[in-house]
Amino acid sequence: MTTPSTPRRVEGISLDPWYNSYADRTAGLSASEVRALFAVASRPEVVSLAGGMPYVSALPQDVLNGSIERVMQEQGPVALQYGGGQGVGVLREQILDIMALEGVRGSADDVVITTGSQQALDLVTKLFVNPGDVVLAEAPSYVGALGVFRSYQAEVAHVLMDDQGIIPESLRETIANLKAAGKSIKLLYTIPNFQNPTGVTMSFARRAEVLEIARSNDILVLEDNPYGLLHFGTPAPHAMRSLDDDGVVYLGTFSKTLAPGLRVGWALAPHGIREKLILAAEAAILSPSVFNQLIISEYLNRTDWMAQIETFRETYRERKESMIAALGEYLPKLSWTDPGGGFFVWLNLPRTSIRRRCSREPSRNWSRTPRAPPSTRMDAAATTSASRSAIRSPTSSRRASAGSPPSSTASSTC
Numbered sequence: 385m386t387t388p389s390t391p392r393r394v395e396g397i398s399l400d401p402w403y404n405s406y407a408d409r410t411a412g413l414s415a416s417e418v419r420a421l422f423a424v425a426s427r428p429e430v431v432s433l434a435g436g437m438p439y440v441s442a443l444p445q446d447v448l449n450g451s452i453e454r455v456m457q458e459q460g461p462v463a464l465q466y467g468g469g470q471g472v473g474v475l476r477e478q479i480l481d482i483m484a485l486e487g488v489r490g491s492a493d494d495v496v497i498t499t500g501s502q503q504a505l506d507l508v509t510k511l512f513v514n515p516g517d518v519v520l521a522e523a524p525s526y527v528g529a530l531g532v533f534r535s536y537q538a539e540v541a542h543v544l545m546d547d548q549g550i551i552p553e554s555l556r557e558t559i560a561n562l563k564a565a566g567k568s569i570k571l572l573y574t575i576p577n578f579q580n581p582t583g584v585t586m587s588f589a590r591r592a593e594v595l596e597i598a599r600s601n602d603i604l605v606l607e608d609n610p611y612g613l614l615h616f617g618t619p620a621p622h623a624m625r626s627l628d629d630d631g632v633v634y635l636g637t638f639s640k641t642l643a644p645g646l647r648v649g650w651a652l653a654p655h656g657i658r659e660k661l662i663l664a665a666e667a668a669i670l671s672p673s674v675f676n677q678l679i680i681s682e683y684l685n686r687t688d689w690m691a692q693i694e695t696f697r698e699t700y701r702e703r704k705e706s707m708i709a710a711l712g713e714y715l716p717k718l719s720w721t722d723p724g725g726g727f728f729v730w731l732n733l734p735r736t737s738i739r740r741r742c743s744r745e746p747s748r749n750w751s752r753t754p755r756a757p758p759s760t761r762m763d764a765a766a767t768t769s770a771s772r773s774a775i776r777s778p779t780s781s782r783r784a785s786a787g788s789p790p791s792s793t794a795s796s797t798c
């Protein structure tokens with residue numbers, strides 16, 4: 385007679401005695417190589433372009449201090465209390481004004497505030513994805529989202545993109561193949577503006593075509609837009625959500641236009657989905673931080689926040705231009721994207737020397753597409769001096785003779 389396999393502590397056979405007790409879904413929770421890379425990147429001799437960290441030092445500290453103080457003086461007991469699972473009403477109204485800048489119209493009733501847009505990604509996936517369901521995503525795509533999809537045991541199918549974004553023919557073909565294989569496709573995840581990791585922006589015509597393909601195949605679009613307002617002069621086309629109220633869940637965040645440490649993002653969802661999102665959010669965290677929401681609301685109320693976004697745009701534009709100039713100067717034989725906004729430049733690598741001497745974010749982090757060429761994401765929001773010295777270093781490492789000790793710059797992250 386076989387005994388049912390009840391989870392048990394297993395002493396002595398594994399570093400983790402609970403190894404046999406984990407739920408099946410944890411099989412998708414693999415340690416990101418990005419985490420390992422950050423450990424390397426934090427070494428003092430390494431110049432890192434791996435990050436993608438907003439330049440929070442450019443924020444007006446005194447203004448933020450004032451917002452925090454006013455919240456405590458005027459609404460202390462509310463700020464320190466639990467709040468509603470959907471988020472603070474006044475902030476949801478203010479978010480409507482922000483989304484309107486990208487053509488999105490909606491009701492504050494359909495906005496759900498989350499702990500960063502990362503949590504919104506998690507909640508939407510939790511609502512829709514059963515193990516084995518398919519999520520379509522650009523090739524390459526944002527590692528943080530791919531990690532969420534894997535954690536719900538989704539199969540991720542990557543769709544090819546070019547300099548206009550998702551290629552409609554590739555999308556149609558991928559959907560047809562998956563349907564022929566009997567797969568259930570639940571979501572199309574896309575970052576249409578200044579995409580992470582490639583920096584590519586989807587053209588307006590492509591947005592309309594991609595939406596049409598999704599609609600005709602009953603696939604919900606998950607539009608993730610953290611970088612849209614950070615353009616370098618020419619605004620991105622209007623959001624996909626501006627073209628379709630029912631078929632798109634739109635995600636936004638204050639992480640890139642204000643501060644990621646506040647961990648406040650949001651989802652704008654069709655009414656029925658919004659209802660379920662609130663329930664899922666309450667189950668996960670009861671309510672997002674009221675304190676942080678009120679600080680943001682106060683900041684938006686009392687400051688010229690668009691002027692601050694303008695400062696970020698200018699800073700990131702200068703840094704990106706410096707990176708592109710350094711690439712032209714030191715790595716003229718390679719090719720790269722030249723984004724119109726956001727944080728990332730995508731560099732296509734040769735198959736040899738530079739790859740050996742750089743710690744870089746491996747391209748398989750972003751996509752498991754077979755035969756994807758070697759390539760890497762570069763943080764164009766890094767300081768000018770960091771990007772110049774990191775880009776210069778691979779060429780100096782190539783020139784170093786065999787057996788010579790690695791110079792400090794040779795181990796730069798690129």
Ligand SMILES: Cc1ncc(COP(=O)(O)O)c(C=O)c1O
Binds near residue numbers: 501580636638
């Ligand atoms: C494309 C994309 N989506 C979502 C996130 C998560 O952002 P948040 O800080 O709002 O959770 C990031 C963070 O870098 C991102 O690049």
